Amino acid sequence: MATAIDIRKLSSTDLIGEFEKMGEPKFRAKQVYEWLWKKSARSFDEMTNLSKDLRVKLNEQFAILPVNETLTQKSKDGTVKLGMRLHDNFLVEGVMIPDDDRSTACVSSQVGCSLSCNFCATGFLKRERNLDASEIYDQVVLLNKHATEHSGRPLTNIVYMGMGEPLLNYDNVMQSIRLITGQDGLGMAQKRITVSTSGIARGIIRMADEDMNFNLALSLHAPNNEKRDQIMDINRSNRLEDVIAALKYFYDKTGNKITFEYILFDHFNDSIEDADELIALTQQVPSFVNLIEYNNVEGVTLRRAKPERRDTFLNHLRKHGVSAAVRRSRGKDIDAACGQLANKNK
Ligand code: SAH
Ligand code: SF4
Numbered sequence: 001m002a003t004a005i006d007i008r009k010l011s012s013t014d015l016i017g018e019f020e021k022m023g024e025p026k027f028r029a030k031q032v033y034e035w036l037w038k039k040s041a042r043s044f045d046e047m048t049n050l051s052k053d054l055r056v057k058l059n060e061q062f063a064i065l066p067v068n069e070t071l072t073q074k075s076k077d078g079t080v081k082l083g084m085r086l087h088d089n090f091l092v093e094g095v096m097i098p099d100d101d102r103s104t105a106c107v108s109s110q111v112g113c114s115l116s117c118n119f120c121a122t123g124f125l126k127r128e129r130n131l132d133a134s135e136i137y138d139q140v141v142l143l144n145k146h147a148t149e150h151s152g153r154p155l156t157n158i159v160y161m162g163m164g165e166p167l168l169n170y171d172n173v174m175q176s177i178r179l180i181t182g183q184d185g186l187g188m189a190q191k192r193i194t195v196s197t198s199g200i201a202r203g204i205i206r207m208a209d210e211d212m213n214f215n216l217a218l219s220l221h222a223p224n225n226e227k228r229d230q231i232m233d234i235n236r237s238n239r240l241e242d243v244i245a246a247l248k249y250f251y252d253k254t255g256n257k258i259t260f261e262y263i264l265f266d267h268f269n270d271s272i273e274d275a276d277e278l279i280a281l282t283q284q285v286p287s288f289v290n291l292i293e294y295n296n297v298e299g300v301t302l303r304r305a306k307p308e309r310r311d312t313f314l315n316h317l318r319k320h321g322v323s324a325a326v327r328r329s330r331g332k333d334i335d336a337a338c339g340q341l342a343n344k345n346k
Helices: 012-021 026-036 052-061 133-151 166-181 201-208 225-231 240-254 272-282 307-319
Strands: 068-074 080-085 091-098 103-106 157-160 193-197 215-219 258-264 287-293 324-327
Touching: 012 026, 080 133, 091 133, 103 133, 133 166, 157 166, 166 193, 166 201, 193 201, 201 240, 215 240, 240 258, 258 272, 258 307, 272 287, 272 307, 287 307, 307 324
Parallel strands: 103 157, 157 193, 193 215, 215 258, 258 287, 287 324
Antiparallel strands: 068 080, 080 091, 091 103
C-alpha cells in the first residue's frame, strides 16, 4: 500500500484540492474537514454522512494519526493527569486543572525538551521530537472531556506549560492555536490561551507579529543574567535585556500584559535584594508576577523556598506596587505539577 497522507496535516484548501483530484465535490471535503476538527472524528467510519464507497477510498489514501489516552490519574483535588500515546509510540503528558469558575488544560508541545533547565524534570529527558498541531489539538480534546465530566462545562483556559519549549516548535504551536480557536475547530477565545516560554527573544517577536491575541508567560526564575545563567542555559544566548525588549514589543502589539513566572528557590533567588531586582524588571513592561512553589525534583540541589521567605518576598513585591500572587501547586499526589511531567510511568 502506498503510504497514506496524514490528512490532518492538510489545510481545508489542501483538502479540497485532494478531493478534486479524486473527482469528489468541494462540499464533501468540507464535510470531512468538519469531521476531522470540529467533531474530532478519529476514523473515517465515524463520518456517517459519507457514502461507504468514499469512506473506503479515504481509508486507502489517508490516515488519521491517533493520540490515545493510555493512563489517567485523578488527584484528590480533582486534577487529572493524562499519559497520551502518539502514533509512533512516544508518550506525552497533559493535565486538566479544575477550579471554582474555570478549568485549565496544560498541554505539551514536544516529546521531552532540548533546553535542560537544571531544575526541570522534563529537561532531563531527551527531546525526541516536536508534536504536530493535530497532536496538541488532540490533547485539548481529551482534556476537554475530563473537564466536562468533572464540572459539567468545557475547558475555559489552555496553557502551553506541559513538556517542551513551545517556541522551538513554533509553526505547529501557532497552527494548534489557530485550530483550537478557529470556528472550524473548537472555537475557543484566543484570550484564554497562554504560551509559556523559557525566553527566546526572536520567537517572542515573531509571535507578536502574528495576527493573534493570546497571552504570553516568561519563565523568568532569576532576577539577573548572572543567576539566570546558572539555572537556564537558554539565557546564555538570549540575554535578559533582549528578552525584555521582545516582551515589550509583544505587549505593544497585543496589549496583553506579560506574566512573569518566578519559582522561588531556597536561598538562591528568594532574598529581598532579589525581590528588588525583580521589581525593577517588572517595571519595564506591564506585567504580573506568579510566584511558583518549586516541586522538588530528585537529583536537583535547588529546593523549594521556605514559606516565611516566600511570604516576605510576596509582601515586598506588593508593597512596591507589583501585582503578584503565589500559584498554588495542584495535583501533588499524582506528580501533575508543572515541571514534573516526565513519564514516570512509561
Ligand atoms: N518550556 C516552557 C514551557 C513548559 S515549563 C517554559 O519553560 O516556560 C512550564 C513551567 O513550569 C515553566 O515556568 C517551568 O520553569 C516550570 N517548572 C519547571 N520545573 C518545575 C518544578 N519542578 N516545579 C515548579 N515549576 C517548574
Ligand atoms: Fe524545557 Fe521549559 Fe523545562 Fe526548561 S523549564 S527544560 S524550557 S520544559
